[in-house]
Amino acid sequence: MNIGEISYTNIIPLYYYLDRERLKVNGVTITDAVPSRINRLMEEQKVDIGGISSFSFGKNADRYSLIPDLSVSSFGKVNSIFLFSKYKIEELNGKKIALTSSSETSVALLKIILQQFYRIEAFFQTETPNLEMMMEQYDACLLIGDDAITSKRKSGSYFVFDLGEIWYKETGLPMTFAVMAYRKEMETEKKDLLSYVGKSMTESKERCLREHFAPVIERVIREHGGTFAFWQSYFNGLNYGFNGEHEKGLNVYFQLAKECGLLHTIPSILKFSYK
Numbered sequence: 628m629n630i631g632e633i634s635y636t637n638i639i640p641l642y643y644y645l646d647r648e649r650l651k652v653n654g655v656t657i658t659d660a661v662p663s664r665i666n667r668l669m670e671e672q673k674v675d676i677g678g679i680s681s682f683s684f685g686k687n688a689d690r691y692s693l694i695p696d697l698s699v700s701s702f703g704k705v706n707s708i709f710l711f712s713k714y715k716i717e718e719l720n721g722k723k724i725a726l727t728s729s730s731e732t733s734v735a736l737l738k739i740i741l742q743q744f745y746r747i748e749a750f751f752q753t754e755t756p757n758l759e760m761m762m763e764q765y766d767a768c769l770l771i772g773d774d775a776i777t778s779k780r781k782s783g784s785y786f787v788f789d790l791g792e793i794w795y796k797e798t799g800l801p802m803t804f805a806v807m808a809y810r811k812e813m814e815t816e817k818k819d820l821l822s823y824v825g826k827s828m829t830e831s832k833e834r835c836l837r838e839h840f841a842p843v844i845e846r847v848i849r850e851h852g853g854t855f856a857f858w859q860s861y862f863n864g865l866n867y868g869f870n871g872e873h874e875k876g877l878n879v880y881f882q883l884a885k886e887c888g889l890l891h892t893i894p895s896i897l898k899f900s901y902k
Contacts, residue, residue, distance in 0.1 A: 628817055630657045630824065631665035631677025635772035636847050636858075637699050637782075637865055638805060640835035641828045643843055653820060654788040661772075662805065663728040668811065675817075676809035676824060677825050680732040682806050682871040685881050688894030692814070695898040697807040697832065700876075705804065706861050708733045712767035712786045713757060720747045722766035727756040730771045736790050737769050739883045746799050748892045758782070773851060778817055800876030801866060804857045809899070813899030825899060832867045837865075 630650070632642055647657070655714045658665070658674060666683035668674040670692075678699070684691055708730075714722065719741065726734045734753075741747040746759050754761055754768070758778040761768035762785070779787060794802040807828060833841055840862040847858050866873075874896055884890040 628653075628655045628675045628813070628820055628824070629668075629673065630655060631666055631674035631679065632657050632659045633658045633662050633678045633805065634705075635662070636776075636861075637772065639843050640832050640840065640862070641678060641697055641807065644831035644834050645824075645827050645880065648685045652823070653823075655820070655824070657796050663729050663731060666731055669808070672777060672810065676807070676821065678805045679808050681803050681806050681877060681880065682735045682884070682889075684806050685884065685894045686891055688896070690811055691808040692811055692899055694807040694809065695830065695867070697825075697828055697868060698803045698873060699804040699805040700801045700866040700873055701791040701795070702801045702865060702866060702868070703792055703795045704789045705802070705862055706789065706864050707745060707773070707775045708736075708769075708771045708790045708804065709779060709782075710767055710769050710788040710790065711778065711782055712760065712788065713762070714766060715786060716745060716788055717747075718836050719745075719749050719763060720765060721749065723750045723752065723764075725754045725761040725765040725768040727768075727770050727774065728753050728855060729756055730769075733769060733771045733790060735884050735887075735889050736794065736802065736880070738889065739880070740790060740793050740797075742887050743883050744793065750823065757900050774831050776851075776853075778852075792875075798876065798879055799849075800879060802880065803869065803877045804879075805874050806869065814899070818837055821899065830842040830895070835866070861873060893898075 756774040842860040
């Protein structure tokens with residue numbers, strides 16, 4: 628079994644306390660990469676379970692199921708998915724926007740927000756995430772994860788829009804950016820191991836919540852800098868569950884994605900049963 632691990636700070640709590648030595652003994656490998664690469668590897672059947680973009684799950688829901696009660700979501704500001712712009716969002720009609728190559732969910736979310744909520748049509752181009760280079764050539768750019776956090780510190784005079792905040796304001800529902808999905812074959816091929824991994828991720832999440840993310844924050848500060856207060860506020864602003872409200876919000880996201888021509892069908896959300 629190969630586990631895909633998104634290489635962004637926001638999802639660390641789901642992996643932090645995994646017993647990696649025990650997993651290794653059981654033949655499990657872990658691949659660390661940005662969301663778009665984990666998405667692609669799972670589509671190519673090179674990753675069996677992992678944190679993937681919600682949009683990628685939507686495209687492949689006939690082949691994937693979800694580990695229950697695990698996600699990276701927000702009820703409002705997500706603080707790591709930003710549209711940087713030279714203009715107010717209402718003034719972006721006909722403008723050129725650079726999209727990060729690291730994401731699927733947030734790219735689709737931006738298109739949904741502009742088309743459905745602001746009635747704006749813009750020109751989009753995917754680029755390697757780099758605030759300065761993007762803004763030299765474009766009117767606005769979308770960055771996610773650690774790229775977005777770092778860029779916000781040096782965003783200067785640009786307008787900065789938090790996509791999680793806009794989504795919640797417009798829908799009253801949480802936005803689920805990543806889900807813990809697995810290929811359905813795992814239910815028959817490696818059900819016991821799948822169950823162990825799913826339960827371990829749930830236990831890791833719950834322990835991090837009990838500890839108020841303190842050990843996670845100490846690690847993130849070593850790797851990325853910043854203050855304890857900043858990262859504590861950041862992690863407390865995220866939500867790692869997946870219940871009825873999350874599912875409702877994700878269904879609205881899928882419905883609007885279909886209306887925008889980004890998805891062909893509205894997928895069904897199926898979850899693993901530990902019974």
